[in-house]
Amino acid sequence: MFSEGFRPGPPRSYGPVPGVAPAAGTRRPRHWPRVFLGGLTLWLISVMVTLLTGNPNLVPTLVLLGSFLIPVTFVAWAFERWRDEHITTELVVTAFVAGGVLGILGASLLETYLLGPSPFVYLGVGLIEEAAKLAALVWVTRHMTRRHARDGMLLGAAVGFGFAAFESAGYALTAALTVKGLSLRALVETEVLRGLLAPVGHGLWTAILGGVLFAAGRYTWSVLGAYLWVSLLHGLWDSMNSIAVVLTYLLTGSSWQYGLIESGYVPDPTEEQVHLFTALSVGGLALVSLLGIGTLLALTRGRQSHG
Template identity: 60%
Template sequence: MKPWLKIFLTGLALWAAAVIVTLWTDNINLIPTVVLLGSFLVPVTFVVWAFAQARTSEVTVELLFKAFLIGGILGVLGASILESYLRPSLVMYLGVGLIEEGVKLAALMLITRHLRVRTIRDGMVLGATVGFGFAAFESAGYAFTSMFTRDGLSIGQMVETEVLRGILAPVGHGLWTAIIGGALFAAGGRLAGKVILTYLGVSVLHALWDSMSGIAIAVTLVLTGQPWQFQLLRIGKVPGVTNSQVHLYTALEWGGLIVISLGALFWARSLSRSER
């Protein structure tokens, strides 16, 4: 059995056991265990898989650990500080994309500044590791806050959040930063023009991903909107979708996420093949 698969299956079994025991005993002391296991399982699994794709001995377990832990923490801290200056607007999602991809790029450059040999594949592996570190800590935060509802703590809502973010994790932060890492190493670790263009392109993908729910609502209203929904828009409120619109909205949102993911995967594959 592949090491990454063994880690995933073992971690999944432990996470499921932690969820069951928490629900069975109502022991809230187990909540951090559930949050950490669920948030880190998929990112750590993909880092182990990525390690097998490295090309040179420069990519060590120690370096991967630094990239995941330091890159992830610096990323979420930097993004949190910078995003506090953003205000709700049409360009807010683009600002989030530029900030989060920017801090991950800075963290990657900091961690890999002493490397002597740089290949595109190694850059993608280390970039993905920084991205998955960011995703793990970010998911832990979302899972924790999703517990708090008007009716008290909701373990079920926390589990749903972890499952959804775990499913989407492979085509999110890890993939985006892998693309930037490949471009960075292709340029010898310097902020060359192609690296900046790659950073901007990935930031746009990130912004589209984050705003897909709003885009899906807008398209749904254009196609099937009702007068009362447009009246809410005129006074600055975003209307919800009706029961008859929810299927169209869901198809548009998930269809958009799939298109963005396929585009990023094709980009990463083309970048990896360019080294050959």
């Protein structure tokens, strides 16, 4: 029935169909390394150009690139690793942007009106900020009909990293504004430090909470337990410098230092105490990070063992 000289060719491939998961064994392309390397290159160029020109108009570019680089990279990595066919790019972006903004605004309001000077202020910060991120996650995912623990981890991580990105931008801008003028060094140091610590902070804690919430399907004691656990990790993380100072003076303090502390003064530390403080603060942050990572791994393996 074909005209002479015409032969049908092989079926034409139109690429993956949106909303349909790739066949088993199909390797998905990885985009997150390009996101990271491209963003890092742009940030380094921005730092060099700002140093060379001293142009303050470049500061917002520098702040945004540095604050969003690691959070966006980790969300891209998690999306490529954990996504299901019903988790769309639009939903992840909404969780990152809208969830992050709503979380940080809600936390700021609650901390302003509910918290005051107290030895437990950092625990209060943890309880408020984790509750704000949880509320943002619930709002962003309110229309989802299918919920799995893995989806909760992914979307929780997106909300948490969005919160971290906007919070880091604020810290970086604040660090840059000094009494002596614009401090580019302080801005860059703040962005590098917070970028390195971002993967074991807000994104990790909200991923744990989202995974437990989606696995339970409703508000249960397990969700409450997970909320209190990540709030405790959050509070310990924020208070680690204060804890390290107290432990340093308890372990190595002398009578004259105790006398100054009782009088309301902070004594100058010895060289040995400076080294001990650094070891305790870094070691404490490492311990909190390991507890968070271990919790997420246990949650992931528990979900896999149950099918």
